[in-house]
Ligand SMILES: Cc1cc2nc3c(=O)[nH]c(=O)nc-3n(C[C@H](O)[C@H](O)[C@H](O)COP(=O)(O)OP(=O)(O)OC[C@H]3O[C@@H](n4cnc5c(N)ncnc54)[C@H](O)[C@@H]3O)c2cc1C
């Protein structure tokens with residue numbers, strides 16, 4: 001085993017995901033503590049230009065292959081397993097993102113390394129690694145320690161400071177040959193489908209009235225819309241509302257939706273799951289209304305109310321119309 | 322087409338969660354268990370696919386509290402076959418869970434394995450991907466669309482901001498389902514009771530095991546310290562306070 005810390009970079013449509021810089025920043029601290037190098041694994045096809053942005057790393061391991069041109073769980077998984085298998089880093093940091101979810105658990109089996117998932121904190125000291133994970137939709141945190149010295153950690157986006165991972169020097173770029181097995185993959189990338197535009201752009205709204213499963217029925221959505229109209233804002237929502245097709249996908253806030261930073265985020269009947277938090281944590285003023293006093297949303301809202309949203313919504317509307 | 326749906330039982334988050342005396346696990350005394358919500362989506366997608374492509378849907382769960390009820394509920398919704406895996410131990414890790422599922426499914430001649438993208442308790446990784454690698458069949462996670470074309474599946478994987486990757490996957494494969502094409506159907510209690518009388522749960526003994534490779538040293542509730550300032554009073558009094566807070570924080574009303 002080496003003392004190196006590997007981070008798995010993530011890119012889509014030619015640009016690196018913010019989580020990559022968070023991993024670089026955190027990886028820097030960890031490598032200082034383990035005494036190893038910070039190595040960024042970059043997989044792609046003709047993507048070596050991205051290495052210039054990975055200056056916080058000591059070294060970039062670049063795996064170039066046509067089968068890695070677009071993210072593919074099988075080809076990227078096999079390439080990553082080959083790199084990690086051969087170089088034996090002590091710690092591998094992966095984003096707990098859509099791509100990372102396909103990579104981290106697979107790597108754990110392929111490289112026979114433990115995986116600690118949903119990490120929001122990672123510390124390395126004289127007595128080894130301690131990882132804090134967010135479980136039970138954010139209602140509990142756990143600290144875990146790997147049994148051996150080595151570990152894969154999948155990190156919740158938004159947990160670390162991304163600015164610490166930007167800038168830096170010009171890292172050494174080492175080419176790494178992709179394993180031949182990826183040429184005949186059982187998973188083939190077909191195309192990237194961009195989201196449809198056209199609806200309200202919630203990222204442009206200063207005031208968001210955001211509804212969750214607490215709204216109970218499609219019939220109650222006009223009540224939220226009335227409040228949003230009265231406040232001069234727009235209605236956004238958590239994922240279940242979109243899955244139920246009560247509002248278009250463009251209104252979804254969170255991990256697989258959009259990230260918003262309004263002046264006011266009014267969360268109505270939203271529990272505050274980590275995947276939702278990722279999308280709205282940077283809002284300037286977060287007010288949450290939820291009947292469950294233990295809802296995780298109260299851990300990061302600025303003001304909380306444990307009342308029925310069907311009482312609070314009309315009372316607010318009446319005051320601003 | 323044989324579609325297998327592994328189901329995980331997880332603590333119901335509507336109940337209050339407490340840490341037990343060891344300080345490293347949930348106190349199970351008052352816990353209630355329910356089907357992982359994403360597994361409900363996986364089952365729904367399996368039933369929808371069966372409507373289009375024909376075949377059978379098998380629901381499979383590890384022996385645990387409420388496992389029988391969860392399986393009978395799957396039958397009430399339309400699953401053809403129910404299997405319970407015994408002997409996988411109490412509170413197995415994600416790795417142990419996936420290993421038990423993978424070994425059981427290997428004998429079922431499955432064309433497609435659909436399971437939830439994640440569960441609230443999978444500290445050491447997600448079921449779909451782990452099952453895929455243990456079985457050495459392809460996996461795609463965070464899936465919101467599936468269609469079958471001969472011996473391949475066309476799959477939509479969701480990224481941030483509503484972008485999606487489309488993949489063609491050679492079957493057999495395992496998919497981590499994020500959302501079914503329709504809201505998961507509901508099984509009324511009467512139907513579940515009828516399923517309990519008419520359906521049978523086959524039992525399969527678990528074979529291999531796997532380790533998480535890590536252990537929990539502490540479990541705790543997130544600190545409420547920097548949490549929200551809680552407002553109380555009648556709805557009207559609260560509304561008055563909220564309007565003041567908004568204005569004080571520069572919200573233009
Ligand atoms: C890969 C992945 C990506 C995801 N991406 C996203 C994403 O982008 N965005 C997202 O939001 N989620 C996302 N999720 C889902 C996320 O895990 C949660 O399931 C979701 O955020 C829960 O939505 P909710 O808070 O509306 O529902 P719930 O968790 O069911 O919460 C509803 C809340 O309403 C409260 N309530 C009920 N009735 C009332 C009432 N009358 N008055 C007041 N309060 C009431 C309840 O106490 C409860 O806390 C993702 C999940 C995965 C696995």
Ligand SMILES: Nc1ncnc2c1ncn2[C@@H]1O[C@H](COP(=O)(O)O)[C@@H](O)[C@H]1O
Pocket residue numbers: 073074075076077078079081106107110181182184185186187457458459
């Ligand atoms: N994470 C992974 N995902 C898929 N295949 C992998 C992975 N790691 C290694 N492989 C191997 O890569 C080879 C090609 O896999 P596949 O593309 O699935 O046909 C097989 O031998 C797989 O076992």
